Amino acid sequence: xxxxxxxxxxxxxxxxxxxxxxxxxxxxxxxxxxxxxxxxxxxxxxxxxxxxxxxxxxxxxxxxxxxxxxxxxxxxxxxxxxxxxxxxxxxxxxxxxxxxxxxxxxxxxxxxxxxxxxxxxxxxxxxxxxxxxxxxxxxxxxxxxxxxxxxxxxxxxxxxxxxxxxxxxx
Ligand SMILES: Nc1ncnc2c1ncn2[C@@H]1O[C@H](COP(=O)(O)OP(=O)(O)OP(=O)(O)O)[C@@H](O)[C@H]1O
Ligand SMILES: [Mg+2]
Numbered sequence: 687x688x689x690x691x692x693x694x695x696x697x698x699x700x701x702x703x704x705x706x707x708x709x710x711x712x713x714x715x716x717x718x719x720x721x722x723x724x725x726x727x728x729x730x731x732x733x734x735x736x737x738x739x740x741x742x743x744x745x746x747x748x749x750x751x752x753x754x755x756x757x758x759x760x761x762x763x764x765x766x767x768x769x770x771x772x773x774x775x776x777x778x779x780x781x782x783x784x785x786x787x788x789x790x791x792x793x794x795x796x797x798x799x800x801x802x803x804x805x806x807x808x809x810x811x812x813x814x815x816x817x818x819x820x821x822x823x824x825x826x827x828x829x830x831x832x833x834x835x836x837x838x839x840x841x842x843x844x845x846x847x848x849x850x851x852x853x854x855x856x
Contacts, residue, residue: 769840
């Protein structure tokens, strides 16, 4: 549904980074959003993941309406459906150890430690991060490897939807 997002900051005087955005995405669709730098691609993804709320307008997520007064409880419910890979993996990873970072995402979804560990290892292998890196610090990885770890964290709970912000860069 129609959505606007207004950034209020010193740097950018009150201006809409998204204005009159309206689209629907159907189940099974694979959508690519392209646009010049600053055109609002990341803002769009953050709105979908309810990390930010529309200044006005609303989002209809599988029948659940999200607007700027939606309570946190509803937002949490919606967020569980998404795996989000941030544009900058350095801002996404926070655990010092690779395996812990991916495990944390699984623990958040109510898996016990053993399940979380098993799922994290499976998905790391699947994404091409081999065992010799699991105990490494994420901050010693290359940006490409960091991004893979972030992708593993997004996949580990088998979300219904994946939001990938520039997933191939690095
Ligand atoms: N936290 C913020 N506070 C204020 N303005 C912001 C903030 N984040 C983004 N903006 C501004 O909102 C606009 C849209 O930014 P956004 O990051 O969504 O664009 P983008 O299409 O993802 O760009 P890029 O291709 O560089 O990643 C830009 O003008 C940006 O400078
Ligand atoms: Mg961006």
